[in-house]
Amino acid sequence: MALLVANNLTKTYTSSGWFRRQLANGKGVYNLSFAIEEGACLGVLGESGAGKSTLGKIVLGLLPPDSGSITFNGVELYQSNRSLRKKWRRDIQVVFQESYSAMNPRMTIRDIIAEPLRNYERLSDREERHQVGELLEVMGLSTEDMLKRPKQMSGGQLQRVNIARAIALHPKLIVSDEPVSSLDVIIQKQILIHLKELKERNGLSYLFISHDEMAVHYLSDQIAFMENGSIVKTCFASNLLYLV
Numbered sequence: 562m563a564l565l566v567a568n569n570l571t572k573t574y575t576s577s578g579w580f581r582r583q584l585a586n587g588k589g590v591y592n593l594s595f596a597i598e599e600g601a602c603l604g605v606l607g608e609s610g611a612g613k614s615t616l617g618k619i620v621l622g623l624l625p626p627d628s629g630s631i632t633f634n635g636v637e638l639y640q641s642n643r644s645l646r647k648k649w650r651r652d653i654q655v656v657f658q659e660s661y662s663a664m665n666p667r668m669t670i671r672d673i674i675a676e677p678l679r680n681y682e683r684l685s686d687r688e689e690r691h692q693v694g695e696l697l698e699v700m701g702l703s704t705e706d707m708l709k710r711p712k713q714m715s716g717g718q719l720q721r722v723n724i725a726r727a728i729a730l731h732p733k734l735i736v737s738d739e740p741v742s743s744l745d746v747i748i749q750k751q752i753l754i755h756l757k758e759l760k761e762r763n764g765l766s767y768l769f770i771s772h773d774e775m776a777v778h779y780l781s782d783q784i785a786f787m788e789n790g791s792i793v794k795t796c797f798a799s800n801l802l803y804l805v
């Protein structure tokens with residue numbers, strides 16, 4: 562059974578006021594259908610405005626679709642009750658493009674990574690420190706980084722912190738929206754290698770949203786191409802030899 566199945570998802574943006582309605586009307590996503598298998602990565606490629614982030618927000622539970630359905634582990638996301646939604650929020654985590662703005666500058670790196678653990682688990686101080694230390698090490702950072710604040714870290718290090726936080730609760734799926742596009746090429750590669758290792762070692766699945774063909778090709782098993790809110794083509798990454 563696929564981990565996540567989307568059927569005919571449609572979301573159009575409308576806003577109040579005539580002028581804003583004219584701007585927003587007709588924009589969004591239309592009849593998106595796709596599936597993500599356990600341990601697999603679906604890459605979503607498309608130009609700016611194609612609807613990639615809208616799709617990501619729907620999968621994250623942040624934007625209810627106007628029509629269509631989305632099931633995760635066999636449970637329909639937008640129809641489920643509160644406790645199932647809480648579980649879904651735990652099982653589907655996100656990594657955004659802008660790591661610095663996604664963090665509270667006053668928090669320490671330990672607090673940032675431990676936040677989801679504090680929301681869902683009751684750990685002693687010692688257990689929490691141990692888990693945060695392990696997550697930092699998995700991401701190639703040092704346990705000493707725990708006491709630092711975001712402005713003391715580089716962009717690449719912050720994105721690793723972001724990923725450490727996203728995997729803290731052992732989610733099943735990570736939605737990553739342009740996770741490497743603000744980083745320089747060498748750091749991009751290191752982050753992609755980490756994401757691939759997590760997929761291979763922990764069986765993590767990804768919805769990997771990007772406009773970067775190389776990055777999508779590197780991590781994805783299947784690729785969906787979006788244009789004007791629709792998926793216009795899907796294919797196996799291994800068939801896209803011209804990208805290598």
Ligand SMILES: Nc1ncnc2c1ncn2[C@@H]1O[C@H](COP(=O)(O)OP(=O)(O)OP(=O)(O)O)[C@@H](O)[C@H]1O
Pocket residue numbers: 574575585588589607608609610611612613614615616772
């Ligand atoms: N809140 C909103 N209100 C009105 N229109 C919106 C809203 N959010 C997105 N849109 C429009 O919906 C379309 C899809 O936007 P979306 O952000 O999903 O595209 P994208 O492929 O992620 O683009 P980018 O790569 O630039 O982030 C765009 O035309 C955008 O202008």
